[in-house]
Amino acid sequence: MSDAPKQKKKGGGMKLIIILLVGLVLGGAGAAGGLYAAGAFSPKDEGPKEDPNKPVLVLKGEDAEAIATAHAAPEGEHGVSGGHAPGKGIDLPAPQNPTAYQATYFQMQAPFTSNMADSDAFAQISIAISTYYDMRVVEALKTHEMAIRSQVLMMLAQQPQEALATPQGKQDLQKKIRIVINDVLKQKTGYGGVDNVYFTNFVIQ
Template sequence: MAKKEEAKPAEAAAAGGGGGGKGKLIIIILLVLILLILAVGATLFFTGALNKFLGHGGDDGSAVAAGGHGAPMAVPVAVPKSAGPAKYQPLDPPFVVNFDDQGVLRYVQISVSIMARDQKALDKVKENDPQIRYRLILLFSGQTFAELGTPAGKEKLQQKTLEEIQKILIAETGTPGIEAVYFTNFVMQ
């Protein structure tokens, strides 16, 4: 009789009565895999790598104007240096923009001066001041507090500022006009 009682649990396990543990294990493994895929996808999405992977690349304003696609423009454009001395012009008043930093409202005040060797280029900047200010406000407000807190972040923003101004001048006058942009005051709060 003992042999018959021992045989019954073995038969039940072989028939699938004890297979509930295997089914739970498979479900747990599938859930872990799904969560892992979602985590990787979310990371790629929030870092922007997903757009690049899918070929969207994001529009940072550097696409060719004719079709909106293609190679980035070679900006900043090298301005041929004339024999004249460097001339500087501030973009007054200073830029004051706010931006969100992880739920905290932050402010940055940036005084910008431009440099050119041709007075005509400086005059063109004055003529296009509203458009230039608008584009720079959008650029500045799109920054993060962490990026602006580093020297490399400030230099990157300085380069983007030069590119934005040169793009406008090329579109309006056909020439980049200015050679450099300088931040003469930079306050973050």
């Protein structure tokens, strides 16, 4: 007789434990379902998506302008062609086999004129750029020409006259201008894309 109440008490305790466990399982399943619906769990094979607005390489025989038009973003989106992420940006790599791609050339309209860093002389240069990417790079150059000119002129004013008088100095200046232009494009549009810079006129007086 004395054992009956104890048995009844034990059974009630087991029911309470089972109810708690069921509640935890259902609560966990509900939370997991909520997270899945919110996109917290994504397939492992789904990596970062390629930005559709990034300029693409132009194979020989292709039309750089047609490719840019085909990839153009809807009106009103950010960037030169829309969708670019302004800021630090990324470099667009030069092609491994340049002979397979079409180079596009663009002449900057006005010359760059600046005093030299160590003399009363001044340099006046005209430049053209080349790119293996579609016309969105050229359109970016046109859109952000004022920012590009400002940065190139500031860099040019820091160059000593003696250095620019040598072929090596001129080659070094070409590389510096290319870096400056790509940096401006990356800041403004998210991407660079200028492959090379050419002097179409170079005068030091």
